[in-house]
Amino acid sequence: MPVEEQTRRMKTMQERLRRYDVIRWADDFLSELTNTLEDQKKLQARLLRQSERDQIIRNFKLADRKILFLDYDGTLVPFMTDARLPCQIPD
Numbered sequence: 001m002p003v004e005e006q007t008r009r010m011k012t013m014q015e016r017l018r019r020y021d022v023i024r025w026a027d028d029f030l031s032e033l034t035n036t037l038e039d040q041k042k043l044q045a046r047l048l049r050q051s052e053r054d055q056i057i058r059n060f061k062l063a064d065r066k067i068l069f070l071d072y073d074g075t076l077v078p079f080m081t082d083a084r085l086p087c088q089i090p091d
Contacts, residue, residue, distance in 0.1 A: 048056070060066060073079055
């Protein structure tokens with residue numbers, strides 16, 4: 001890389017470091033951490049309310065064509081390295 005380019009990049013980086021000090025970095029970090037925790041809460045699994053379960057059952061019974069998709073590996077049974085192996089459900 002030419003010396004002029006190195007100098008330009010170094011000045012840019014130093015200016016950024018002057019503006020983005022440890023206090024600002026810590027504030028940004030904690031803010032992002034809080035946002036991550038809020039996102040996790042939004043994505044957290046929750047139980048269906050009775051009214052939601054009733055609606056699903058009612059819709060299923062009324063449907064002319066029915067199909068169920070179940071996530072088996074890791075949800076209904078532990079993860080398996082080889083799906084051909086018999087599964088043991090832990091006590």
